[in-house]
Every structure is written in structure tokens, then in C-alpha cells.
Amino acid sequence: MDVFKRFEREVPEWFLDAKLGFMVSWGAFSVPAWGEPIGELGTIDDWKEWFKHNPYAEWYYNTIRIEGSPAREFHKKNFNDCDYDDLLDMWKAEKFQPDEWAKLFAYAGAQYIVPLSKHHDGITLWDAPGT
Numbered sequence: 001m002d003v004f005k006r007f008e009r010e011v012p013e014w015f016l017d018a019k020l021g022f023m024v025s026w027g028a029f030s031v032p033a034w035g036e037p038i039g040e041l042g043t044i045d046d047w048k049e050w051f052k053h054n055p056y057a058e059w060y061y062n063t064i065r066i067e068g069s070p071a072r073e074f075h076k077k078n079f080n081d082c083d084y085d086d087l088l089d090m091w092k093a094e095k096f097q098p099d100e101w102a103k104l105f106a107y108a109g110a111q112y113i114v115p116l117s118k119h120h121d122g123i124t125l126w127d128a129p130g131t
Contacts, residue, residue, distance in 0.1 A: 018111035024101075025116045027123055028087040029060040032078065036063075036070045060084075061121040084121065 035057040044050040051062065052069045061084045063071035075081060105113055117125045 015112065020109050021112035021114065022105055022108075022110050023114045023116055025058050025119055026125070027058070027119050027121060028084065028091050029057045029119075029121065031087040031090045032060060032075065033057055034060065034071065034074055058119050058121075088123065 035055040036053050038044065038053050038055045044053065051059075052066050054063045054069075054071070060071060060075075063069050064075040064084065066072060079087070102113075115125065
């Protein structure tokens with residue numbers, strides 16, 4: 001579509017040559033840091049069951065809203081069934097050590113890092129209106 005033409009860019013040579021990179025997903029879902037250990041995407045054929053038993057912490061906000069999901073039960077038990085947004089007040093970066101992360105990524109051979117600045121819950125990692 002022509003409307004997206006303004007976003008087109010040449011892919012940098014360094015990126016084409018990069019063999020390993022990491023995408024870092026960090027948000028309010030990092031407070032419970034929980035996902036049901038059921039396996040990888042595609043291991044459950046029924047999508048309703050997949051969402052009910054989603055193993056990805058990034059999908060915590062969605063999964064705790066599904067009646068009968070293990071995530072919802074975990075949330076009720078460990079967070080007194082608080083609103084998801086209440087996790088924001090518990091999410092602190094006091095122990096965040098970006099230099100240590102960078103060293104670890106470099107040691108692993110990473111040639112790029114992509115911080116996910118907004119995930120499924122809609123909460124941004126920058127001061128944006130409404131988040």
C-alpha cells in the first residue's frame with residue numbers, strides 16, 4: 001500500500017550480516033513473570049484452549065481474563081485478583097542493571113538488541129498519554 005511507502009528503508013548491511021540478536025520483552029507482566037508451562041506455539045490445536053493455557057508471560061493480561069485459565073487462578077491466589085494495571089505500581093526497575101545485560105548479550109554473541117517498547121497489554125515503556 002502506498003500509505004506505508006514513507007516507512008520503507010534500506011536494510012542496513014550490518015543487520016543483514018548479523019547472526020544473533022535478542023528481543024527483550026519487559027513490562028507489568030514481569031511482576032508475576034508467569035506462564036503456564038505447556039509447550040510451544042502450535043502444540044495445542046484448539047485455539048480456545050491455547051489462549052486459556054497460554055505459556056507466554058507477555059500474554060498474561062489476556063490470559064488472566066479467561067475464566068478457568070490457570071493464569072487467572074495463579075493471579076487470584078498470588079495477587080488477590082487485583083486489576084492488571086495495579087501491577088504497574090509493583091513493577092520497579094530498582095535492580096535493573098543495563099550494563100550487565102549488555103555484557104551478557106555481548107558474551108552470547110548478540111549483534112543487536114530490540115527492546116519491545118509496547119506489547120500486547122498496550123503499556124508503553126515511555127511516557128505516553130493514556131498509559
